[in-house]
Amino acid sequence: MTALRFTAVLALGLATAGPALAGASLVVDASTGDVLSSENATQAWRPASTAKMMTIYLALKAVRDGRIGLETAIPASKRAASQPRVKVYIKPGQEVTLDNALRIMMVKSANDIAYVVAEGVGGDVESFVGMMNAEARRLGMRDTRFMNPNGWDNPDQQVSAHDLALLAMALMRDFPDYSDYWGTPAVQLGKQLIHNTNGLVGRYPGISGMKTGFTCASGFNVVATASRGGRTLIAVVLGSTSATDRTVKAAQLLDEGFAKWGGTGINLASMPPSGTRAPNVCDEVRNRGGGAMADDADVAGPVGGQDSTSDNAGRFLTFATQSASTSIVTRSPRGRLVLGPRAEPNPIQVTFGRTAGSDRAPLAANAASQPASRVARGAPTIVPGAPVTAGLTGGPAPRTASGNGAIPRGTTAFAPANTPVQPSSDAFESGPMRLQGAVQSGQATAASLRPAAGAGIKAAAPKTAGKAQAAVKAKPAARPKAISAASVAKPAKPAAKTKLPTGDDD
Known part of the structure; x- marks a missing residue:
């Protein structure tokens, strides 16, 4: 019944929404590569943040090969910290584990973390x-050329719906135990609750995730994967005019794919490259998308509708009168097609800084080339034995499909509908988020704080046995002027000058 209502609402919305922007789309069977539907599937397109799918693929490949670990602490460079928003404002020299970085990158679509x-x-x-x-x-992505790891717009950077479907298949095939990275509903970074930019997560039955992307030149893109009835499908939508439109179209394509078994007789492997160049659709997005000019606006709470009159470009309104319908789409009081409410997530805690296992993990490639005195300088750590981020508990443990914060198979990633959730009051504030790190429970220690934050915490003096202590007191140390200058090494300059910067870099 829910599926029928969803299809009916979709039909109503799409019938009255006007002609769609000529983009590209593709639906394939994830296990076979058989094409179920296709529109301009080999047309070159600007990837925007879908490029981060290759970034996580290479990161997981490096983990598999032992070149880096999930608990490896990676220092942020000035170049990484200066990347344009969307970002989480990591500071130069500040560290983040690969595990936390991948979650932040895939959920928030943070450009600075992709560079990290x-x-x-x-x-x-x-x-x-x-x-x-x-x-x-190697994967056969013949129309693809990457220019950076975060997808920031570059006229020479391009992918295609065909190539992104191949990449999605490779991620699911080669790293099935890491699927929680691209399907995490939300993360908690400090006081900020950050929802997945993929509008299908928490709304579409059987959704398992993947990645969104937006630049003005590319339009709104999404790669979505979902399972139903023992089948897993991949839907790719490129060039939509809003986050709502891309979500609605991807849901419709998935519904149509699950409703039929027969394909087009075409397989991904048999589709020839197009040899085309990616277009710039910025004018159409500006004119028809309500002025949306921000990456992946669906980041916090239920999306209402795109506000075409707001000066805060890319924001979405939440309508107080929105119904509690289980449908993906509904109508706002102003008559606009909007997304329905999401299921409330159980957010995964993420932080900046090191974890208890970071000292045993392989060095990051950019840290290995630095002098030992510069590696982990002033880096915060997690108190050993205390619960730490993303389900880790100190020492390394074998990775399983339900470990490390993943969603256990056969269970739901979301809290029951009647569970009261108190979202952050500033979840929809218009200003950019400046997230300085997560708050940890328990007594503060110098080791558990951000760089330079522990300067005012004095370590407790160790208690010593009475006789030994008395012996020390009975024999005072020699006066400094009685010590030969030649016998004492000249002290090094204090390390205080290596204090990490605290100001914003952009």
């Missing part, structure tokens, strides 16, 4: 981009 991952895996961005393009060729 690239440098931690490849040593520098240029080397990592070379790895991206080599891997694309």
